[in-house]
Amino acid sequence: MKLQDTLSNIEQEVDVSKKIRIYLCGVTVYDESHIGHARTIIVFDVLRKYLESKGVEIEFIQNFTDVDDKIINRAQKENTTAETISVRYIENYFDDFDRLNVKHATKYPKATEHIDDIIKFIEKLIEKQIAYVTKNGVYFSISKFPEYGKLSKKKIDELQSGARIQIDEEKKDPLDFAVWKFSDVKPVWDSPWGKGRPGWHIECSAMSIKYLGENFEIHGGGRDLIFPHHENEIAQSESCTGVQFAKIWMHVGMVTIQGEKMSKSAGNTKSIKYVLENWGSNIIRLFCLSGHYSKVIDYSEEMLKENITKWRQVETCYYELIHACGKNHEGVNAIIKKIGTEFDDSLENNFNTHLALLAFFQLVKETNRLAAAEKLGIEDSLIIKKEFERMLFVLGLSIPEMTEDKKQEIDDLISNREKLRIEKQFDDADKIRDKLNEMNIELIDHKEKTIWMKKENIKSEN
Numbered sequence: 001m002k003l004q005d006t007l008s009n010i011e012q013e014v015d016v017s018k019k020i021r022i023y024l025c026g027v028t029v030y031d032e033s034h035i036g037h038a039r040t041i042i043v044f045d046v047l048r049k050y051l052e053s054k055g056v057e058i059e060f061i062q063n064f065t066d067v068d069d070k071i072i073n074r075a076q077k078e079n080t081t082a083e084t085i086s087v088r089y090i091e092n093y094f095d096d097f098d099r100l101n102v103k104h105a106t107k108y109p110k111a112t113e114h115i116d117d118i119i120k121f122i123e124k125l126i127e128k129q130i131a132y133v134t135k136n137g138v139y140f141s142i143s144k145f146p147e148y149g150k151l152s153k154k155k156i157d158e159l160q161s162g163a164r165i166q167i168d169e170e171k172k173d174p175l176d177f178a179v180w181k182f183s184d185v186k187p188v189w190d191s192p193w194g195k196g197r198p199g200w201h202i203e204c205s206a207m208s209i210k211y212l213g214e215n216f217e218i219h220g221g222g223r224d225l226i227f228p229h230h231e232n233e234i235a236q237s238e239s240c241t242g243v244q245f246a247k248i249w250m251h252v253g254m255v256t257i258q259g260e261k262m263s264k265s266a267g268n269t270k271s272i273k274y275v276l277e278n279w280g281s282n283i284i285r286l287f288c289l290s291g292h293y294s295k296v297i298d299y300s301e302e303m304l305k306e307n308i309t310k311w312r313q314v315e316t317c318y319y320e321l322i323h324a325c326g327k328n329h330e331g332v333n334a335i336i337k338k339i340g341t342e343f344d345d346s347l348e349n350n351f352n353t354h355l356a357l358l359a360f361f362q363l364v365k366e367t368n369r370l371a372a373a374e375k376l377g378i379e380d381s382l383i384i385k386k387e388f389e390r391m392l393f394v395l396g397l398s399i400p401e402m403t404e405d406k407k408q409e410i411d412d413l414i415s416n417r418e419k420l421r422i423e424k425q426f427d428d429a430d431k432i433r434d435k436l437n438e439m440n441i442e443l444i445d446h447k448e449k450t451i452w453m454k455k456e457n458i459k460s461e462n
Helices: 036-052 069-077 082-099 112-127 156-161 198-213 223-242 274-278 281-288 301-323 332-348 354-372 376-395 404-423 426-438
Strands: 002-005 012-014 020-024 058-062 131-133 137-140 175-184 194-197 217-223 247-251 254-259 298-299 442-444 452-456
Touching: 002 247, 012 223, 020 036, 020 175, 020 198, 036 058, 036 217, 036 247, 036 254, 036 274, 036 281, 036 376, 058 198, 058 354, 069 082, 112 131, 112 175, 112 194, 112 198, 112 223, 112 426, 137 223, 175 223, 194 198, 198 217, 217 223, 223 247, 223 298, 254 274, 274 281, 281 298, 281 301, 281 404, 301 376, 301 442, 301 452, 332 354, 354 376, 354 426, 404 426, 404 452, 426 442
Parallel strands: 020 058, 020 217, 217 247, 254 298
Antiparallel strands: 002 012, 131 137, 137 175, 175 194, 442 452
């Protein structure tokens, strides 16, 4: 597999013969997660599931930033504690992302649980004279890291000329950033330099190195984290350890609304709870994977509606497969193998989920075409279903399993309806059809038979 590395700006080879360690910058837990967060986490969920489907061992760490000025401000506004706020939104996070069919990380470290690790990290930076103490906190000296700006491709002199007036007059450089902030506002911890709390950037350096080592395979997040967050992570991590930090930096493009970046400060976010309630997890995942992961995608209700139409074709495909009983069609094996190869190639060539979706929908279209032509046999369906379910797993899409009892109940209703129609008892037959509609069961007529499919109930379609 090759992935575009933000640092080198070229595609780098991922060695899939060894365990792959991934660190993903998670959310700051002061509010509801939105569709922009969902896109980044879904992209990495698919990356992980694809690699695991190929037998690659993955260690996946995703942090929670649970100490931050935004959390403290929210707590003060609600007259409660920062811990209350962070616990609430961590619980909400899992509610949202479990419903989005996102596999849990190997571990979810929290900044507040790693204060000792952070302090030890800062002590090393001070010992090396790379960080220094002022009356307001401890700062990282960017002048001690000559490669500063290498990730974002920003030049120090340009950054300095555009820097805002420094808050701490004792800072040696306006760009120097806090690794420890002195404070009396809870939550605070004792440190060798005074009471306070860690800076944002140092948290991820300490936690990623603790769990994945000084040099690991993939570090990721949204493109908005390239500068200053990931730039500062590189500076302090490589200054501390003396070795390369992450081998590949993978950044996911923003979600915009009418061309504007989705952000809480702009007030134009769409919470995951809102989109789940109105569209469901499958439609959201199709939307988030619809463009190349590194590019911006624009949120629109029209695009989501288009994905409903596509999803109905996927459901039709699934139920055609489980009802297949026709004669087998020559060449199915070769067709499915070709589509499967296209799917894999798309993901292994810089993780192009857009092209992978095209391959998936090609499989769906081919299956539905064979079924409509009465050329979908039982053996064909077993070959196709195996590949179909593999792609569903990788993409994180889900068609709810039905119990055998439920299937039998639906089969009996349809059989009774057909019997009533033959007997010209149309009113009773229509009552059964109404009952099937209430169950979201749709009938698909073929020349020789009628099959059924259960449609997902999508609120925004109604």
